[in-house]
Amino acid sequence: MVRERSGARGASVRVPTREVVLAAVRLFTEGGFETTTMDDIAAATGVSRRSLFRRFGSKEDILFAEHDELFASVSRHLEADSGEPLDVVFAAARLVLQGYLSDPEVTVPRYHLVRAHPRLRDREVAMTARYQAAFSRYLAAREGEGGPEERSLAAGVTAAALISAHNHVLRSWLRHPGQETREVWTRYDSAMEFVRRAAGPMLHPADDPVRDRVMVAVYPADLGREELLRRLSAAVDGAVPRH
Amino acid sequence: MVRERSGARGASVRVPTREVVLAAVRLFTEGGFETTTMDDIAAATGVSRRSLFRRFGSKEDILFAEHDELFASVSRHLEADSGEPLDVVFAAARLVLQGYLSDPEVTVPRYHLVRAHPRLRDREVAMTARYQAAFSRYLAAREGEGGPEERSLAAGVTAAALISAHNHVLRSWLRHPGQETREVWTRYDSAMEFVRRAAGPMLHPADDPVRDRVMVAVYPADLGREELLRRLSAAVDGAVPRH
DNA sequence: CCCTATTCTGGCACTGAATGCCATACAGCG
């Protein structure tokens, strides 16, 4: 059978990824994910069932195909590796949000599909974990102090916090994609600042301003020995990391 | 066909969950996950293929069946809800590690299977995300200060950090399950302390010891006005949360 | 002890995802 699409647009013999993704999103949304078969997608796109499997690997993968590309570009950003490690990672996370915001046609309906189908949800979560792992590895190799054990712990926790804050803002947009993009970025920046305050001391306990200063604690004179000691030790425990 | 197992042990007509899980783990480990079919598991356990699907839902689910029970018991612990919210969550996370440590026969080979098969890995990651979501929801409902937005952000980030630290220690055990359990718990405690230091100020910025004390910063007299002001403002920015 | 209602199990058939195999169509190049 001669494919009409071939003649309609240039010489692209290849499977038109974007068109297939859009068609699949539409079919999944209208008819449900499970009920839509690969034959349906093949019929709707003019691409054979066999070729769809070759290109995308599986039915789920069609939904996440462009997300894979996003991940690849974020990975490249990490490998370029220019600047403070923590800044590089924050910039990489920004790319992810940017990727979602710039393609609502796919990301928004995908979000609703993901919410409705546990399998797709798992898949989405796995994507998130891939970012987290990449960030964690990057940070562990370049940031932090102490032995490899503490460094990888701090890196992992930092990456987890970063991804969590990122997803927090991302989800709020996915739920209400109508809102101003500028507003989303504002909330994103404040969430990132929140993470930065928590992550800085984790990776560089020595830079903690509490440690860098000479401090004098002043308490009421009638506290009594017990209470005074308690407050002092509590204060020191809180301010100075133990290892 | 009369099932011999029926006569061999009590009156349990039910599918022996534990035995099936162990058999499946063995088959997957010996022959690979994909190559092992449900028929193989049925043949090895004396349970019909159809019943296996009824009990476990899918081939993957056999591997994670007992993990589901663990999650259920952790959920119950959260619902019991006794004590400081942060303590409750930390205790719940401890239950998870306990669950893994107490069943190495399943959890260790499963870890290796999960590492080798992307699909299983996604599944494992999804389990982790379920804990994280449960912790996050619990904390957001009970902990934190400010509006719902900041509270859920802080709760999410705290849960993410906690789970990440938990998994850090868990993985190190899964890789070398021979090590002393006591040693694992020691590292776990120190990782949890690490998270606690980071999480406390996130959830309760007002409790930050830096804020609770009267402080006097002492600097060399010859610093100069510019440098003195810079250090002071940097110190204050670092010590006092902005909102 | 028997009979009945309910639940559990296993066999059978069917759908559809996923993969291997092979023939064919196409693109680039001499």
Next chain:
DNA sequence: CGCTGTATGGCATTCAGTGCCAGAATAGGG
């Protein structure tokens, strides 16, 4: 135009997963 490597599509097959139904086991009341 002919040759070569690659992309595609059709076909057949395996296997996960599900609906359906008949038969076995269990509980419970007489």
